Amino acid sequence: MTGPAAPFAASRRTVTDRQPIALISVQGDPTATNVQGGAIGQSVYVRQVGEALAKLGWQVDIFTRKAEADGAAIVEHGPHCRTVHLPAGPPTQLLEAEVFPHLPEFIQALQAFQTKQGSHYPLIHTNGWLSAWSGLQLRQQSNVQLVHTYHTLGCIEYQACPQKPAIAPTRHQIEQQILQQAHRVVATSPQEQEALRRLMATDGQIEIIPCGADLEHFRSLPKAEARATLGLADHTQVVLYVGRFAPHKGVETLIRAFAQCYERQGSVGSASPSENRLRLLLVGSGQAIGGASGSEHQADDPERERLAALVHQLGVAHVTQFVGQVSYDRLPVYYTAADVCVIPSHYEPFGLVAIEAMACGTPVVASDVGGLKFTVMPGETGLLVPSQDVSAFARGIERVLADADWANQLKQQAAHRVRQTFSWASVAGQLSDLYRRLLAQSITQEQLWVDGPAVPWPCQPSTPTVEPLSPFSGVQAS
Ligand code: UDP
Numbered sequence: 001m002t003g004p005a006a007p008f009a010a011s012r013r014t015v016t017d018r019q020p021i022a023l024i025s026v027q028g029d030p031t032a033t034n035v036q037g038g039a040i041g042q043s044v045y046v047r048q049v050g051e052a053l054a055k056l057g058w059q060v061d062i063f064t065r066k067a068e069a070d071g072a073a074i075v076e077h078g079p080h081c082r083t084v085h086l087p088a089g090p091p092t093q094l095l096e097a098e099v100f101p102h103l104p105e106f107i108q109a110l111q112a113f114q115t116k117q118g119s120h121y122p123l124i125h126t127n128g129w130l131s132a133w134s135g136l137q138l139r140q141q142s143n144v145q146l147v148h149t150y151h152t153l154g155c156i157e158y159q160a161c162p163q164k165p166a167i168a169p170t171r172h173q174i175e176q177q178i179l180q181q182a183h184r185v186v187a188t189s190p191q192e193q194e195a196l197r198r199l200m201a202t203d204g205q206i207e208i209i210p211c212g213a214d215l216e217h218f219r220s221l222p223k224a225e226a227r228a229t230l231g232l233a234d235h236t237q238v239v240l241y242v243g244r245f246a247p248h249k250g251v252e253t254l255i256r257a258f259a260q261c262y263e264r265q266g267s268v269g270s271a272s273p274s275e276n277r278l279r280l281l282l283v284g285s286g287q288a289i290g291g292a293s294g295s296e297h298q299a300d301d302p303e304r305e306r307l308a309a310l311v312h313q314l315g316v317a318h319v320t321q322f323v324g325q326v327s328y329d330r331l332p333v334y335y336t337a338a339d340v341c342v343i344p345s346h347y348e349p350f351g352l353v354a355i356e357a358m359a360c361g362t363p364v365v366a367s368d369v370g371g372l373k374f375t376v377m378p379g380e381t382g383l384l385v386p387s388q389d390v391s392a393f394a395r396g397i398e399r400v401l402a403d404a405d406w407a408n409q410l411k412q413q414a415a416h417r418v419r420q421t422f423s424w425a426s427v428a429g430q431l432s433d434l435y436r437r438l439l440a441q442s443i444t445q446e447q448l449w450v451d452g453p454a455v456p457w458p459c460q461p462s463t464p465t466v467e468p469l470s471p472f473s474g475v476q477a478s
């Protein structure tokens with residue numbers, strides 16, 4: 001693990017003797033307690049990576065959009081890592097498509113912040129497609145090294161939606177351009193690298209650096225205690241989902257699989273439907289709703305309403321609990337209390353939930369897709385089954401629940417694998433090496449950066465009220 005290289009000492013004297021770098025996460029605020037808009041994993045990544053990079057000697061500024069009117073402008077994570085909230089559009093939670101026309105304001109605010117601080121970021125690491133657009137614009141303004149992490153891909157995410165949003169083609173174009181024009185794209189698994197090559201572009205430089213889990217936070221706790229905290233009886237068999245309720249996360253597959261398990265458990269052995277021991281906990285969006293012990297609240301997003309209707313239709317509403325969004329601090333209790341954590345995604349570039357569950361010693365049954373093939377070792381730390389295959393998920397869940405000895409073996413191996421391979425300190429060490437190499441190249445080659453083709457101005461003719469900002473002379477208005 002290495003920190004900033006000595007040759008840059010001269011350029012970092014104005015404010016600090018550390019090398020400043022910027023992480024941009026327009027739509028995944030690392031300080032938010034209630035993240036909306038599809039960027040939960042991204043906000044975890046940016047916070048963990050930022051803090052770990054600061055420990056390695058970098059001066060880390062994380063830039064995100066101000067989404068709370070009365071939130072602090074700057075939040076210090078530690079002496080050398082902070083999050084800066086920049087104004088861009090109304091200070092409320094917005095969908096990604098709603099944020100898009102406000103990106104010029106975001107860039108202008110970031111540049112004003114740099115000027116005020118008297119600092120310059122020679123390296124910018126962008127996260128998510130909105131940040132990619134911002135990074136491409138900033139790269140046209142000055143000699144910055146641009147690193148990008150996707151976190152998700154529009155063409156995969158939208159596949160599961162009944163109707164593609166109007167922003168889809170623009171997002172796709174940006175996601176292609178960032179691969180072609182960034183100095184490095186960080187893929188979080190070999191499977192993500194393969195998907196980027198297949199779906200985005202054959203040119204552009206990719207380096208594989210995985211995600212991590214906070215190993216102090218996610219660790220094996222006494223299961224009985226976790227159960228007691230959540231009011232779950234010892235004999236209950238708990239199936240857990242943690243994540244967003246976006247269609248491509250495949251929660252419907254899990255609910256249907258769970259209903260199959262429930263039906264079979266009721267019709268065999270001693271359990272009658274009324275004394276069935278299975279419970280499904282769905283941790284994710286919004287407030288608590290329904291189920292065995294939750295209070296009834298109004299669901300707050302259409303996908304969740306659809307899923308709530310499905311559990312009723314399948315007759316498992318009384319054994320299903322929509323837990324709502326759980327704070328990061330409290331998640332280990334849920335992972336530990338569960339007998340199996342199910343990740344039924346249609347696709348995951350990495351899938352943080354898999355390694356968090358495994359770090360807590362909870363076996364995982366996951367779709368045989370993307371980064372889940374990289375993190376979950378079938379038969380050793382859990383099971384991989386074909387994505388969207390309801391019966392295969394049901395059989396996988398039953399296999400783990402049926403054999404306590406095997407589940408215990410999976411538990412040990414799962415925790416061991418995460419400890420060996422996926423720590424944020426190791427991720428930051430690898431990123432640090434990459435940044436150092438890129439910065440060294442930019443100095444020795446003087447003008448390494450070249451202007452790529454201009455990225456189309458985000459404000460298309462359909463939103464003509466927003467004028468292009470004058471500082472960006474290289475950007476074409478359409
Ligand atoms: N998460 C959370 N509270 C919740 C649901 C999820 O803190 O109620 C966190 C979870 O711990 C994980 C992240 O959100 O770190 C989800 O990341 P993942 O890569 O699994 O999915 P993404 O949302 O990035 O597609």
